[in-house]
Structure formats: structure tokens, C-alpha cells
Amino acid sequence: MTENTVVKRGLDAEDYIQLIKVFTLSLEEHREVMNSLNVFPVPDADTGTNMYISVKGIVDNLDKADPYQDLNLLSKDVADFALLSAQGNSGLLIAQLFRGIHKGVSSSNILGLSELAGSLQQSYEYAFNSIHEPQEGTMITVMRECAKIASKYSNTNSTNFKKVLEAISSRAKTAVEETKSQMDLLRQADVIDSGAYGFSVMLEAAYNCVESDENGNVNLRVDGTNSFIPEIPNYYSPKEDFFQSSSHDEDWGYCVVFAITGEDLDVEKIKDNLSDKGRSLVVTGSEKVCKIHIHSEDPDEVINFSKNFGNISNENITNMDEQYKEMKENISSQVSSEISLIVSAEGEGIISFLEDNTFGSIKVLSNSDLDNISNEDFGSIIDDLSSEEIICIPNSESSFEKFKNFSESVEKINLVNSFNDAQLISAIFSFSPEQDLDNNLSIIRSSVDDCKSIEVTKGDFDDKESFVKRLKDDNLAGDFVSIIYHESSPQEHIEFIQGILSEEFGVNDTELISHSSKLYYFTLLVE
Incomplete structure (x- = not known):
């Protein structure tokens, strides 16, 4: 060189x-x-x-x-x-x-x-x-x-x-x-x-x-x-x-990405103003163009609010609940189904909830279908599942008796003593396809025994003071409550329950699950 x-x-x-x-x-x-x-x-x-x-x-x-x-x-x-x-x-x-x-x-x-x-x-x-x-x-x-x-x-x-x-x-x-x-x-x-x-x-x-x-x-x-x-x-x-x-921690909402263009954009001001509009906020750019990423339950609210800062373009909105479900299903499909669940429930809301939040193989039968199913038809359902063992989880006395009758003729049925939707949901969240049958049954039965649920009648909405006293007498205490409500109930009844949980017990984390059972109106599952 x-x-x-x-x-x-x-x-x-x-x-x-x-x-x-x-x-x-x-x-x-x-x-x-x-x-x-x-x-x-x-x-x-x-x-x-x-x-x-x-x-x-x-x-x-x-x-x-x-x-x-x-x-x-x-x-x-x-x-x-x-x-x-x-x-x-x-x-x-x-x-x-x-x-x-x-x-x-x-x-x-x-x-x-x-x-x-x-x-x-x-x-x-x-x-x-x-x-x-x-x-x-x-x-x-x-x-x-x-x-x-x-x-x-x-x-x-x-x-x-x-x-x-x-x-x-x-x-x-x-x-x-x-x-x-x-x-x-x-x-x-x-x-x-x-x-x-x-x-x-x-x-x-x-x-x-x-x-x-x-x-x-x-x-x-x-x-x-x-x-x-x-x-x-x-x-x-x-x-x-x-x-x-993590299946029932929260609804993920939407991933919202968009650009803001204008003059003299203040990136830090935009970030501060959007900080309470959602989660996972990222704001970056210059005085002329700014790019936003945020997770929100209401994309329209975020977009409309951001118009205060400049012109909106390059919008991209994706449903993270759907993406999460797809990822979970992909992982689930890689797991061998040595154990399958057959459960009973009534109503599109709770049936969808159970299917979306069960990791592994599950068959949900409506209570009305279960009442009318024959031994032969039930045997066909079990054959379609192609699993070595079946765990049946009922949600009522009648479905328990129906599953019990089936178990007398089908050796691989294992019956859980659950008698309401709250116990059913607790059992579902305890199931793991990674565990063997004995461990699963032990964990599921323990979760059913420990399940804390409180039934709410239509009369409770007429006397708030007495209802709050009953909840306190029942020692309601927890960080998360699933509100299982009848699909015919008015919105004000749901808000009534949420308000009491927040104001009287400091519980702001709730999940809403609808049902169509004739056996009860509302049930609170306390976790």
C-alpha cells in the first residue's frame, strides 16, 4: 500500500x-x-x-x-x-x-x-x-x-x-x-x-x-x-x-399503528397525551412526521384524538384477540391429545369462552343436547376425539347424572363432581394436557373444591344494601372476578355488579361471560 x-x-x-x-x-x-x-x-x-x-x-x-x-x-x-x-x-x-x-x-x-x-x-x-x-x-x-x-x-x-x-x-x-x-x-x-x-x-x-x-x-x-x-x-x-x-388475564384489543404529519410536531407532547389511551405505546419521529404504535380497545377513539396533532395516514389496525387465538391454536395442535374434555354448558357466550380458553382437546355439549343424547351418539363423540382418556365436567346436577350414566358403560370416562358454571370454569383453567390423567384429576378436583362463587338473584338488584352485606358475609375477597350473567339481563344489572365490586371491594378486574341457563341469573366467580 x-x-x-x-x-x-x-x-x-x-x-x-x-x-x-x-x-x-x-x-x-x-x-x-x-x-x-x-x-x-x-x-x-x-x-x-x-x-x-x-x-x-x-x-x-x-x-x-x-x-x-x-x-x-x-x-x-x-x-x-x-x-x-x-x-x-x-x-x-x-x-x-x-x-x-x-x-x-x-x-x-x-x-x-x-x-x-x-x-x-x-x-x-x-x-x-x-x-x-x-x-x-x-x-x-x-x-x-x-x-x-x-x-x-x-x-x-x-x-x-x-x-x-x-x-x-x-x-x-x-x-x-x-x-x-x-x-x-x-x-x-x-x-x-x-x-x-x-x-x-x-x-x-x-x-x-x-x-x-x-x-x-x-x-x-x-x-x-x-x-x-x-x-x-x-x-x-x-x-x-x-x-x-394467561388465557383469561385480559382482552388484548387492537394493535393500532399510524402516522401523523404536520408542522412543528412535538413527539414528547404526543406521547404524553396518548399515554392513557392504551398500552405498549411507542411514539417516534420528527417535527414533520411522527409514527404511533399503541394497543387499544377503541382504535377509533385513538385515531380521532390524534387528529388534534396533525393529519393521519398509514393506518394499520389488527385484532390481537384473533392473533392470540390463532397462535394458541397453533401451539395446541402440536400437543398430543391423550386426554380430552367433554363438558356441558348453556349459551353461546360461555360455550365460546370455554372453547377459546381451553388448552387442549375439548368438546362442549349444550345442556339441552346432553339431555337428549343417546348412549350410541355419546359413544360416537368419544370415538371422534380419539383420546385414550376422557374427563367429563358437568355444570349441573342433571348433567352430572347424565355423564355418570355414560361412565357406567364407557370405561375411559373420568367424572368430575362439578355442579355449576363457576366450578366448570375453575376446572377448565386447571386442566393441562402436559399433565398425566391422575395429576389432572387431582388438580381439577382440588380447584372445584376450592372454587369461590356467589350466586346473584334478580331480587338482589332491588336492595343494594342487603346485597352488599351478603357479599361481605360471604367474605368476598379477590383480585379478579368473572361475572357470569344471563344473556337476557339488562346492561344496568351488569354495571350494578361492577360498581359494587369496584366501590365496596376494590375489584376493578372483571371478565364478563354470558349464559342462557334457566337454573340461575348471575354467578360471581372470585379468584
Whole structure:
């Protein structure tokens, strides 16, 4: 190398475009792995899809643009493209990487070691500040750890870009593994954070295709074989009982993503004003364009409220309850059904609730159908389930007697002594297909015995004082109450119960389940 030889000490504009394409191809290959790991902030199996769509959106916009020579101009457009194409929580967070890179190369036309260190640090700060309530054990955590490694090398005499990128990628992998112990939700599901995993895939792919020669020249090698794509691991999905434990915690609502455009937008003000409109709030952008991600029960309310700040565009609204149900069913289908449940219930509301919240094989028979079913027809139902053992869980005295009669002729029927819908629901939440028959029966029967339920009659709505006294006499105490109400009951009766639970007992967490049984009006299941 002569004295006048110019060393290419980092990635230029052409390399950066190729690198984004490398990111896109790698995320596409790892998309399903990320989806299967996705439990935070909502187990809806879309993190991989959102990250892939978000980065692919950058490539799609670049393909329409004129060629770039100036890295600073390119990085600015890439940052804008990333913001507008971002989908979901993970998409908005990964957009901060491209904003960070733009900031890092603002005074340079090359992405070298010092620019890389500045980019990663700025990406972490952008990501952290965009979240209303940042948590440890996410992509942001891994961004921070990678920034530390990059900063350490930038303060040494190291000029080997490839070696530094290897150290950053290696730390990303270990930081991803650590996420499982940093967040209770991940620990319960026994998985790593999916968004953090996707970020580490991008860094490993970058390392795999970057070359640094003995003179310090840095180049990107993409040979058309896609050999840079990291190996897809045999990661497993969340533990089956994770869905059981979280199945009735809450309704997930809708994932709402949209852009606000205007003049002199105040990102922090927008974030503060939207903080009480939902959960998992991410707000990021500039004075002219801002991107919002929020989980809300009422998307229209959020969108209409946000019109106060500017013009709304790029709306994307997805039903997370449906995504959660699909993910749960996918996991459930992988579990062998050695034990199936046959239960009795009356009413579309409670039947749907039981089907949606049972992990494993279940057949729900309406009480009216059960009353009229023959031994032969019941035998056909059991044959269709193809399980070695059957657990029957009744919800009334009559259904108990019916199941008992069937059990006398079918050896593999195991009967639970439950006599109302509250006991039925408690039994359902205790069932786990991972447990053997004896353990399941023991746990289910114990939950039925311990079930705390209070029946509410129509007369209770006429005398609030006496009703409250009866609830206190019954020692109503708990953090969560399922209100099982007759489908014909007026809304004011439901609100009457909710009001008493909140005002008199401090219970604000309730679940509404309708039924059509003639045996009772309301039942409160206290947990």
C-alpha cells in the first residue's frame, strides 16, 4: 500500500443499500422463528412478520428512488422510509436503528468504526425514548449492550471493522439469551424475546457479509448464494401451559399503528397525551412526521384524538384477540391429545369462552343436547376425539347424572363432581394436557373444591344494601372476578355488579361471560 492509497475504512452508500437487502432476506428466513417466540408485549405471533415488512418497505422505496452517491442523503431517506413502513412494536423499534445510523454518519460519507459506535448508541437512545414504559429484556436491552461493545472498541486503536462487528454480534447473541431471565413474561413462557432475536439476526448477517482486508479496506460481499443468512435454530415455541396461565388475564384489543404529519410536531407532547389511551405505546419521529404504535380497545377513539396533532395516514389496525387465538391454536395442535374434555354448558357466550380458553382437546355439549343424547351418539363423540382418556365436567346436577350414566358403560370416562358454571370454569383453567390423567384429576378436583362463587338473584338488584352485606358475609375477597350473567339481563344489572365490586371491594378486574341457563341469573366467580 503506497503513501497516497486511500483506505476504504467503512461502508459507503452502495454498501448500505446492499446491507439493508441483506437484513431483509435474513429477516424473511427467520420470520417464522420470531413469530413463534412472540409473547411480549402480546402473544400474537407477528413480531417476525412486522420486522420483515418494516425493513422490506425500505427496500421497496429504495427501488423506486434515483441512485445514491451521498451516504448522508441516503441514510436520511432510509430513516424516513423506515419510519413510514414500520409495522407493530418491533417495526417501530427497528426503525430507530436506521435513524441512529443517519445520525451516526451525519458528518461522514462512510459508515466506519466510529460512526458505527455513534449509530448504535443513538439507536438505543432513540428506541428507549420512544417507549412510554420501556422494559428490560427487549430489543432495547440488546441495543444498549451492543452500543457498549462498539463504544469500547472505538476508544481503542482497533481498525479491524470485521473483528469489531464480530464482537458486537457475539454480544447481541448472549444478550438475547439473557432476556429470558430479565422479564417475568419471557421466563413464564420459557422463550427469549422475539424482537431482540430479530435484531441479533440482522447483526450476525451483517458480520457474515462484511470483509476487512489487511490494509483496513471494508467491503460488503454478497455472492448471490445468501450464505450470509444466519443458521435457523431449533427454537421452541412458548410452553403450552403459558397460554393456560394467561388465557383469561385480559382482552388484548387492537394493535393500532399510524402516522401523523404536520408542522412543528412535538413527539414528547404526543406521547404524553396518548399515554392513557392504551398500552405498549411507542411514539417516534420528527417535527414533520411522527409514527404511533399503541394497543387499544377503541382504535377509533385513538385515531380521532390524534387528529388534534396533525393529519393521519398509514393506518394499520389488527385484532390481537384473533392473533392470540390463532397462535394458541397453533401451539395446541402440536400437543398430543391423550386426554380430552367433554363438558356441558348453556349459551353461546360461555360455550365460546370455554372453547377459546381451553388448552387442549375439548368438546362442549349444550345442556339441552346432553339431555337428549343417546348412549350410541355419546359413544360416537368419544370415538371422534380419539383420546385414550376422557374427563367429563358437568355444570349441573342433571348433567352430572347424565355423564355418570355414560361412565357406567364407557370405561375411559373420568367424572368430575362439578355442579355449576363457576366450578366448570375453575376446572377448565386447571386442566393441562402436559399433565398425566391422575395429576389432572387431582388438580381439577382440588380447584372445584376450592372454587369461590356467589350466586346473584334478580331480587338482589332491588336492595343494594342487603346485597352488599351478603357479599361481605360471604367474605368476598379477590383480585379478579368473572361475572357470569344471563344473556337476557339488562346492561344496568351488569354495571350494578361492577360498581359494587369496584366501590365496596376494590375489584376493578372483571371478565364478563354470558349464559342462557334457566337454573340461575348471575354467578360471581372470585379468584
